[in-house]
């Protein structure tokens with residue numbers, strides 16, 4: 532059943548309209564004030580950064596997507612090859628299937644064997660901690676792929692919309708805290724497309740997470756994905772009601788900063804080009820992730836994924852040139868990002 536669900540998710544994301552209806556990532560409310568005389572050369576611009584002890588050639592991340600099926604194996608290998616060549620980070624899809632059935636582990640293992648040097652995030656659903664997943668299981672997931680950190684994703688709305696959804700979220704924070712205390716690698720809380728509020732960020736920071744991946748609203752809408760999967764008209768209607776649910780990415784970044792001012796933020800959720808990436812960095816993010824666009828490229832070729840990365844990096848570099856920012860630190864400190872009134 533889990534394998535079928537993973538296969539459905541890939542197919543639906545590739546074939547159906549899974550966007551939000553009117554809700555956007557909120558970044559269009561911001562613009563950079565153009566600097567006509569940047570006083571630096573385009574080629575001087577440096578996109579490199581460090582995160583969790585790894586160096587990256589650009590502050591980019593292929594967000595968590597998949598694993599556990601044959602198609603996922605091919606997609607993961609393609610994504611990993613591009614991440615390795617471009618020197619960017621990658622997140623794995625939920626590794627629960629591999630923990631339960633070691634014959635499904637290969638589609639995750641292939642990522643580390645193809646990309647030995649990248650910053651790699653293992654991934655499990657936080658709610659699994661209420662369904663028998665232990666700290667040891669989290670450790671196994673990390674060790675299986677020599678991950679640098681563990682994503683615990685929070686997807687309450689998605690679970691609520693799935694016929695087979697696991698919706699016992701009570702008492703989860705203490706368990707997340709136990710994972711943070713007992714794991715050797717940093718634990719990162721991640722949404723899947725509805726963002727984090729100030730209060731949630733504060734609680735997760737107090738529980739010991741080392742960073743938050745926004746995965747805000749405005750890109751892939753998982754209520755839409757579940758709507759396309761719905762097997763009854765009633766389920767379809769319920770899912771459709773939540774098409775525009777969630778906190779837009781731009782707003783969520785600011786809420787997280789309010790609730791957890793010292794935590795590094797990974798921006799994601801509806802980012803579609805390097806200008807979006809630049810805006811999230813100016814708002815305070817350290818890395819920026821995309822899922823949907825990389826999935827579409829991965830089913831074409833490694834070169835198509837590399838092209839998506841190169842275009843995004845070029846757009847980021849040109850934005851930095853035109854706001855006179857030589858480094859990512861200068862983007863974060865810029866006064867040239869303005870909110871439209």
Ligand SMILES: Cc1cc2nc3c(=O)[nH]c(=O)nc-3n(C[C@H](O)[C@H](O)[C@H](O)COP(=O)(O)O)c2cc1C
Pocket residue numbers: 540541544594595596597623624625654682684721722723724746749750751799800801802820821822823824826
């Ligand atoms: C096919 C697919 C599968 C996904 N599976 C996972 C998953 O297993 N774990 C997770 O944390 N997020 C998962 N996501 C969510 C993404 O990591 C990301 O947070 C979300 O799609 C929003 O980013 P986007 O608008 O750039 O697509 C998945 C996304 C896609 C498109």
